[in-house]
Amino acid sequence: MSLPARLRAFGVARALDYLERDPDANLPKLMDWVDKYAGGRLAPPYGDLFHQIMTDPDNNWHRLIKSLYTDIDNRVLKKLFENFIIHGRLLEWPERNAAGELDQDRAPWAVIIDPSFPCAMDCAGCGASIYGVRPSMEFDRLDEEIEMRKAGGCHLFIFSGGNPLARQEEIIALCNKHTDCVFAAFTPPASITPALCEDLLRVGNLFPAIQVDVDPEDAMRAAGLLRRDRLPFGVACRCTAENAERVATEAYYDRVITTGAKFCWFFSCPAYGTAPPASAEQLTDIHRRVRAFRRTKPLLTLDFWDGPSPSAAAPKGGNI
Secondary structure: OOHHHHHHHHHHHHHHHHHHHOHHHHOOOHHHHHHHHHHHHOOHHHHHHHHHHHHOOOOHHHHHHHHHHHHOOHHHHHHHHHHHHHHOOHHHHHHHHHOOOOOOOOOOOOEEEOOOOOOOOOOOOOHHHHHOOOOOOOHHHHHHHHHHHHHOOOOEEEEOOOOHHHHHHHHHHHHHHOOOOEEEEEEOHHHOOHHHHHHHHHHOOEEEEEEOOOOHHHHHHHHHHHHHOOOOOEEEEEOEOOOOOOOOOHHHHHHHHHHOOOEEEEEOOOOOOOOOEOOHHHHHHHHHHHHHHOOOOOOEEEEEOOOOOHHHHOOOOEEO
């Protein structure tokens, strides 16, 4: 890390320490640090949005940020903020996007990695069924891929492919080596164990997204373990013809928030499994509900959508 980056990282750590003492009183004051760091690089709409989030206690994003300080281990939170803000240059995204630095022709801001093939989930339309089965990526190859993309400015890596945490030792080793990156893993709830939670606390830069529809009861157990150890996590929900009327409803959002999850990723492809996909009408209704609840619920929601999406204007990702 360069000296300017180290100084900024130190500033992030000090700001988080300051905020931790009294989130209610100090969160509005944190905007002073955002102004100092981002300066004139934030276009007025983004600057106004940050000010509203930081200063309005009734704002849903304000409530989400506050919950990070009450629910998540401070060491883990500092690591995630440092990697997103300093290494991932989060506050520079609006400026870089406007300058064309985050388009599809440049280095992606996030990369999806499927460490293991073949996958046994038999997902309709999966590339494995179209292009044939490729061999598993061993640790050295995964390490090389991450190093190459870090050199291009990417610091967020998402592990997918059925159950990437079946290779827990290798995944944790990658997180331990690449401490300047943030990693996420879509995983069935059975992978969430006390031993994994110990590793997550130690490395501080890996958070799981629990596939809640694989086994809803076990998903509650997994969420309880993660919440007990004050670890950040989210949920992944496959939208199907059968559950389309139940997912992305207010009751569903409230239940997810109650578990302690900080984000929910809706898969409308469907991304995994063999269940019949939701119809176009059902997907339209889900998409409408997600857009509405983004303005009111303290939960970050993302979706894979076969068409226009609020994420359409965001920096594009890539895959391995």
